[in-house]
Amino acid sequence: MKRNARIEIHKTPGNLCTYALIACALVFAGCAQQQQAEVTGPISVPDMGKAELMEVAEDVLARMHFTVEKADVPSGLIRTRPLPGAQFFELWRSDNVGGGNALQANLHTIRRTVELDISQHGDQLQIDCDVRVQRLxxxxxxxxxxxxxxxxxxxxxxxxxxxxxxxxxxxxxxxxDLENDTALAAEILKRIEKRLVSRASGEPQVTESRT
Structure with a gap:
């Protein structure tokens, strides 16, 4: 009889809600750890001019549906217009990197602005990325x-x-202003690096939809 009572206590709505909250907390903690693990520093680009590198970077941003607002070759600065976060039904979008960022974009009205900084370091260029996030x-x-x-x-x-x-x-x-989206910044740098490697090896560029 006492054993049955214990089972009923564990199945009460209050306990079930507690377990659900704990599970959600663990999921979000995992998403946060995943996002932190994906953070990378600037990438180095040898044997390429600044204008050519900016052209590659702008093309990567355009394929991710970002619109370039400013591109200044002398200063090596590329800044996009704010892009509203992708919704769950926009499967062709790639600006929500990780479950936590996707959930945030669907629960709130957010927008992201990408800024790329290209600078000279010795005999090679370095490109770094910063993604600003804002909530309405x-x-x-x-x-x-x-x-x-x-x-x-x-x-x-x-x-x-x-x-x-x-x-x-x-x-x-x-x-x-919210915390910067380091996961998306890392994804953008990864795509730029992949495009540069393909360009250097002479591989044909894969056509991606920009619609």
Whole structure:
């Protein structure tokens, strides 16, 4: 009888929720460790001019759906426009690197800006990558009851969500800086390095969709 009681206690909703939270914490901890493990430093590029290297880097960014906002050859700077995080149904996108980043992009409105720095070190070039992440902060509207929760952020109805904001909301809307996306930065550098190796060996370039 006591054994059955113990089994029932372990199966209570409270305990099940606790186990679920612990499991989620372990998953996110694993994602964080994976992201930290993927961090790499700048890559060295011998026997190539700065303009040619920038051309390769810009092509890699374009294939990842980033739009270059600034490309300055003398200073070796490439900066993209902010790119909204990919959603779960955008399977062709590759800017969410790792489960934690994918979850963040689907739970919040975030955007990423890539900055590449190309500098001369001795007789070779070095290229480093930094990815800035921002989350949209949108003030909530006052709602009269929980049944009208669909009006929390915009003037919407039960059947239609509208992107209509109050003047006060627009004035208070802001993009908040988050931690840099080191996993995506490492992925971009890896793709640039792979493209450079293929270019040096004379391998044909694989055509990728930019749609």
């Amino acid at each position: 902060s949108l003030p909530e509207r006052d709602v009269s009851s929980s049944a009208r929760v669909y009006e929390m952020f915009t003037r919407s109805s039960r059947s239609l969500q509208r992107m209509r904001f109050e003047t006060e909301q627009l004035q208070a809307m802001a993009w908040i």
